[in-house]
Amino acid sequence: MDEKLLSKLSVITEEEQRILDGNGGVEKQLYTSGEEFTVDSARMLKDGQLIAVRPHTRFIRFPMHRHNYVEVVYVCRGSVTNIIGENRITVRQGELLFLNQYTRHELLPAGMDDIIINFIILPEFFDVALEMIGGNNMLANFVINTLRQDGQKGEYLYFRVSGILQIQNLMENLITSLVTGTAGDGVVNRNRINQTTMGLLFMHLLDSVQSAESLNPDQYENMIVMSTLDYIDRNYPTASLGELAQNLKLPVHTLSRMIKRSAGGNFTELLQRKRLNRAVSLLVETDEPINDIIDMVGYENHSYFHRVFKARYGMTPHAFRKKNQEMKRIRIDGGNVKKM
Incomplete structure (x- = not known):
């Protein structure tokens, strides 16, 4: 070192x-x-x-x-x-x-x-x-x-x-x-x-x-949570607790309690975290219009997306993208990438 x-x-x-x-x-x-x-x-x-x-x-x-x-x-x-x-x-x-x-x-x-x-x-x-x-x-x-x-x-x-x-x-x-x-x-x-x-x-x-x-402690409920996160990761634009419960052959209320007890949050919170993380990637890595990104990550209510995004990141999606674009320009100087 x-x-x-x-x-x-x-x-x-x-x-x-x-x-x-x-x-x-x-x-x-x-x-x-x-x-x-x-x-x-x-x-x-x-x-x-x-x-x-x-x-x-x-x-x-x-x-x-x-x-x-x-x-x-x-x-x-x-x-x-x-x-x-x-x-x-x-x-x-x-x-x-x-x-x-x-x-x-x-x-x-x-x-x-x-x-x-x-x-x-x-x-x-x-x-x-x-x-x-x-x-x-x-x-x-x-x-x-x-x-x-x-x-x-x-x-x-x-x-x-x-x-x-x-x-x-x-x-x-x-x-x-x-x-x-x-x-x-x-x-x-x-x-x-x-x-x-x-x-x-x-x-x-x-x-x-x-x-x-x-x-390692018992892994039974961990397997349920891992299945939940994998399902959300693959299906986040359209994911629903009802569909997941059907896939796992568990009652919705049982699965919901299990997720909340073992994951520290309910299904909606886990899904929202995934959608916001994906939205951040698209804002930073692409030039897709913000409204299109909102649709792509699964939010039908655009106003709601703006509220939850600002609550988590302290700024609007537009301001977030602009700030990161400015940082990219700062990091590139004459074709040489500066160390962060």
Whole structure:
């Protein structure tokens, strides 16, 4: 990894300095406002962010906790030991540990030379990666399981991939983008790049399953959710809960409850997310008229589409397209593509 980036990531934080000075331990109020130690994404992410990184707090045993987001632990240098139930997992340089939002774990103290990055990721960030890798594999199962609302479930995926150069390069690119990225006109485009980078990472990890260790809960309802997402992915312009229930030979009300319980949202919300993601791709990648795009993604009521689009992205489809077109022009200078 680039030494300048390592140097930036190894800087002692205010919390770590207080620990070194003997003025207390892990400051729970930095991570949560609740009585139970559940690290809150609202404390970790800015408005509109789907992913962020922060250096792991060193010099102290990090107490038992869980998250209401997906955490990915990546060791840039050194190592860190996680205790998950009866399992003790020492993640070493270049290795990855995926933890879903219900996995309770604690960490043994890390030292000055241990540089560990924690990725804070909301489940919807993985939409692009899922499209890239398809279903019926360990990473797709993991991502689907992050949507579960059963707080008693937990899962981790541990990848010993320090020797795979492509994975190390992708991790460095992703960390660099998140550490050096700033708010502004390029946020939406950068987020898409980061999502695609995660998809490429997933593809390489799937080629490294022999280096993986996992703990999986029951997958029954996961299979239903995966079938639902696959159906939406293939049929989003015309998809309906009734047709899906007929395909799966389940009563509509049973399927509806199962989806809501296991996916963290109802069928309509999942369908809307897919349609909006597709609309964004068409706005950015094509010159199709906006009204045609609205029809293509399955919205009959154009006014409703404009309302839900603005609610999610903070601007109209026209403004969104214009901003991304301007960013394309900025990135191209004399035929040379500038780095983001």
